[in-house]
Amino acid sequence: MTTGLDFIGDVHGCRSELLQLLQRLEYKKTRPDRRKLVFIGDLTDRGPDSVGVIEDVAALVAQDKAYYIPGNHCDKLYRYFLGRPVQIRHGLETTVAELAALSRSSYDRTRQTFMRLFENAPLYLPLYNGEVIAAHAGIRRKDIGASGKAVREFVLYGDVDREQQQPGKLPKRRDWVLQEKNQRDAPWIVYGHTPVRKPRVYRRTINIDTGCVFGGALTAFRYPELTTVDVPSRQAEQPEKFRVFEPDEPLDSYR
Template sequence: MEKVDIIGDVHGCYEELHNLFEELGYQKEKEYSHPDERIPIFLGDITDRGPQSLKVIELVYHLVIIQKKARYVPGNHCNKLYRFFLGNKVQQRHGLETTVEEYNQLSRKEQAEVRQKFMTLYENAPLYLQLPKMKAIVAHAGIKEEYIGRSDKKVKTFILYGDITGDFTEDGRPVRKDWAKEYEGADWIVYGHTPVMSPRIVHRTINIDTGCVFGNALSAFRLPEKEVVNVPSKQPLMKEKFTYFD
């Protein structure tokens, strides 16, 4: 049976990603590979806020597109960066400004290469990933049971942004409903998007965004083992950025 390691929101934390690969048993000579041929799956938001977003793009592009030894689904930050690269007018805040700052330091040739690589990665990615043999689905912010198999605008909004209400907290974060409490499906839903201090399991859902970019940890969920592996963050801890559930 295929074995996978689903990796939470990296957000430009390249060093922690390297450490996580080592902790998961991947070996690097010229490329990352696993002696058991495990497949890494990135669940989106690979860039923004962290210190080395462009190096993460390069690595993920190489693993997914060139080597075809990894898989990737986009997150909301990926979608925004893609729209930036399209030339659309997007607000450079909430983390995008850090990636753009890195990008602006490159030569025009290097910029074109980074833009092409990320756009290729994004355009070849499924909205979410179904793993029928493992009875699991990888979706950036999660997915409701009734949305599985669909990819319309309503489903795309949910997968990228979560179960948003349209309201915002005092510090500007969108208010989201706790959709996982209502989930009763047979498949595991592996997601991220909402930073939590430790992986949160509710029914057959697990949130593995343990807020690496906010100073906590970078986590992976291994299937079929249903095991969590994580490494500590090297970023300053910002406890106010995490969601705490009752």
């Protein structure tokens, strides 16, 4: 059993920010006090070093210092590596360009490393005796323990409104946490997927995707401490990528 968990949201190829955050969390040399990292998906796409992030995260998982669960960008990269027809857009084009610049042997190694990481990952992950669940875009508490296509779609893509979808545009995402009950002792749900300026807390859920690749920050959520640690982004600011969700709650009201 670990003494604590450090969840890290959507890295999207922001390797230098990741390494700085790991330093702040003291993972660089040895594992601090038997804590463990939890990467909650979307390692690649859009940022400057997706290949480096794949190598870093796979190495941490192999050393038993980290868990990893996939995000929608991971799912698409996996299908790309399988040779399935996927659209090289929405950020995948940067990862594909990085891969194209590799030597044949480096390409093969990265492909194998990523595919193995993905194949060994659960869709979502209950941790700390089920007190906390990691799921890329979130999960309804009633679905914890369930699998199947609808749950998979929700966990990877969120609560998307397919009916309102405009042709060629990304579907709208609903604020799924509003449907969750306010229950003491309900498991915490740690998710990302939709960039927010500050970690958004509501009813024992926390969105920790603070949009590093869009100029925000890379954030870690520490459990059971219920604190966050963040490092500022080195990427260009893209304010239009961030969403504002109401209501939210102060994290320290749960401590």
